[in-house]
Amino acid sequence: MHPNPLFRSEDHALMREWIDRAAFGMVFLTTPEGPRVAHTPFIMRDENRLRFHLARGNALTRSLEGATALAVVNGPDGYVSPRWYDNRDTVPTWDYVAIEMEGPVRRIADDELDTLLYDLIDTHERRIEGDRWSAGEASEPMWNGLFKAIVGFEMEVREWRPTFKLSQKRTPAERAAIVAGLAGNGNEALAAAIGGNAA
Numbered sequence: 001m002h003p004n005p006l007f008r009s010e011d012h013a014l015m016r017e018w019i020d021r022a023a024f025g026m027v028f029l030t031t032p033e034g035p036r037v038a039h040t041p042f043i044m045r046d047e048n049r050l051r052f053h054l055a056r057g058n059a060l061t062r063s064l065e066g067a068t069a070l071a072v073v074n075g076p077d078g079y080v081s082p083r084w085y086d087n088r089d090t091v092p093t094w095d096y097v098a099i100e101m102e103g104p105v106r107r108i109a110d111d112e113l114d115t116l117l118y119d120l121i122d123t124h125e126r127r128i129e130g131d132r133w134s135a136g137e138a139s140e141p142m143w144n145g146l147f148k149a150i151v152g153f154e155m156e157v158r159e160w161r162p163t164f165k166l167s168q169k170r171t172p173a174e175r176a177a178i179v180a181g182l183a184g185n186g187n188e189a190l191a192a193a194i195g196g197n198a199a
Helices: 012-022 110-125 140-147 172-184 188-195
Strands: 024-031 034-041 043-045 049-055 068-080 093-107 150-156 159-165
Touching: 012 024, 012 043, 012 068, 012 093, 012 159, 034 049, 043 110, 049 110, 068 172, 068 188, 093 188, 110 140, 110 150, 172 188
Parallel strands: none
Antiparallel strands: 024 034, 024 068, 043 049, 049 150, 068 093, 093 150, 093 159
């Protein structure tokens, strides 16, 4: 989390919106073998339950049950050039959105994992135009084989540490120039976050 309180938020609905939008993140844990990270799709349930699944052979899978872990979802990020400031006698910076969540993790039962998989499929198939794919199109041997290869988890998020560093310290005119500069250089996602004053 960035130390400047200007870049923080207590808006949990906003944080969950960013998590739903990104739908992918990282889980960190120090294991007996050392620090490890896993990259996985996320889905939020209720106010503070983050669900995800890992391959059974993942280095974190055998250590997560009952542990307190850190999960991170990243939003857009990018380089901000001083050329977009009123006064160029300064230095560049990096704007970004990042949501850190910390809490205990439990392994979920097979029926909960099945629900998680269907929820993930439904969520992402709705975001793609055209004829949707359904889990029913996978044969039972295919589905069961893959199902046995993964383990589902749920984190009870007890600590939220968001950072919305979106050039808030700049004047409205400078923010408009930053938005135009970022969009003009292909970083429309960060430009939209700054222009929408998402924090």
